[in-house]
Amino acid sequence: MAAHTRYTGLIEHYRDRLPVSDSTRLISLGEGNTPLIQLHNIPKLIGKDVTIYVKFEGLNPTGSFKDRGMTMAVTKAVEAGSQAIICASTGNTSAAAAAYAVRAGIKAFVLIPEGKIALGKLAQTLMYGAQIIQINGNFDAGMSLVKQVADHAPVTIVNSINPYRLEGQKTAAFEIVDELGTAPDYHCLPVGNAGNITAYWKGYSEYATDSATHKAVTNKRPVMCGYQAAGAAPFVVGKMVDNPETIATAIRIGHPQSWDLAWKVQDESKGWFDSQTDEQILVAQKMLSQHEGIFCEPASAASLSGALQDIASGKIPEGSTIVCTLTGNGIKDPDIAIAQCKDAHPVTIDASLDAVKRAILDNM
Numbered sequence: 001m002a003a004h005t006r007y008t009g010l011i012e013h014y015r016d017r018l019p020v021s022d023s024t025r026l027i028s029l030g031e032g033n034t035p036l037i038q039l040h041n042i043p044k045l046i047g048k049d050v051t052i053y054v055k056f057e058g059l060n061p062t063g064s065f066k067d068r069g070m071t072m073a074v075t076k077a078v079e080a081g082s083q084a085i086i087c088a089s090t091g092n093t094s095a096a097a098a099a100y101a102v103r104a105g106i107k108a109f110v111l112i113p114e115g116k117i118a119l120g121k122l123a124q125t126l127m128y129g130a131q132i133i134q135i136n137g138n139f140d141a142g143m144s145l146v147k148q149v150a151d152h153a154p155v156t157i158v159n160s161i162n163p164y165r166l167e168g169q170k171t172a173a174f175e176i177v178d179e180l181g182t183a184p185d186y187h188c189l190p191v192g193n194a195g196n197i198t199a200y201w202k203g204y205s206e207y208a209t210d211s212a213t214h215k216a217v218t219n220k221r222p223v224m225c226g227y228q229a230a231g232a233a234p235f236v237v238g239k240m241v242d243n244p245e246t247i248a249t250a251i252r253i254g255h256p257q258s259w260d261l262a263w264k265v266q267d268e269s270k271g272w273f274d275s276q277t278d279e280q281i282l283v284a285q286k287m288l289s290q291h292e293g294i295f296c297e298p299a300s301a302a303s304l305s306g307a308l309q310d311i312a313s314g315k316i317p318e319g320s321t322i323v324c325t326l327t328g329n330g331i332k333d334p335d336i337a338i339a340q341c342k343d344a345h346p347v348t349i350d351a352s353l354d355a356v357k358r359a360i361l362d363n364m
């Protein structure tokens, strides 16, 4: 019998592949180890012979993959003696930074675009007690300010330009290979700053180059497919976008911070970037909820939306194994969800057995 082991987060689990020592104090909330769920109904629905898994990162402690990077970035900030962290955010980075700062006992400052952050993310950041700084500007403006102010104040930047963020995030690729025993043929992701697609590629590449030391016997790496929102698609347009717009606020980014790195991922993996309209993104989000029971936030659904488009066209051929990362939890953005379901018909009845019976029989 194996000894009882309690999962205590991704740094502990992949300690030999991350920049920590025995004396490093780990700042963790048990992030990582998220489910890789095989879609059963959607492949039938589209009538294609494909195997699709979703890596549901919405089940991390603050509800997005940002926790993977934040455990590492805050651990290293604390190790270096930092008393405060700062980030620009479309919402999820601020929630994660706020939570891990509390855990570490340090201060978090977050710059968010006023009025453009999903309600759940704002609630989280408020509850964790971060110092919120709302700016009259978008994420890109906030990011530019954060980079400047870090030279003038004693704060550590925990955006994905902090290299420890990508170190933490690469572990999602390790988990996938550990579970499947090999890499998938295609890996599909939503792309904003392009830190995550870069981190996954780093993870797959590290496992592939020393396959002898991990469980899987493979040096395979997937084709990386990055999908942006049509109104915020600098990688598709081929240049920075100044006024990005999309309902998928987590990827409402026009000046990606990992620009060069992500182009390298595309080259090395023989992958591609494409865009999805807001309508397509919302259709995929609802499809996941109503056919698979998986509720992700709009930005996350860009991965599946893009995959379905490329499966339909044959660009991703039948017989392929595909992983789509669902980056964040649907509960974070209740406004969009409720607006999407305005045609749902909740019934209101008297509180009597008869009325409940009727409501059931009428709606079978």
Ligand SMILES: *Cc1c(COP(=O)(O)O)cnc(C)c1O
Residues within 6 Å of the ligand: 064, 065, 066, 092, 093, 160, 190, 191, 192, 193, 194, 195, 196, 197, 250, 251, 297, 299, 300, 327, 328
């Ligand atoms: C941050 C985020 C993204 C974009 O990730 P990048 O690393 O910036 O490309 C996508 N979806 C969600 C839910 C996010 O929070």
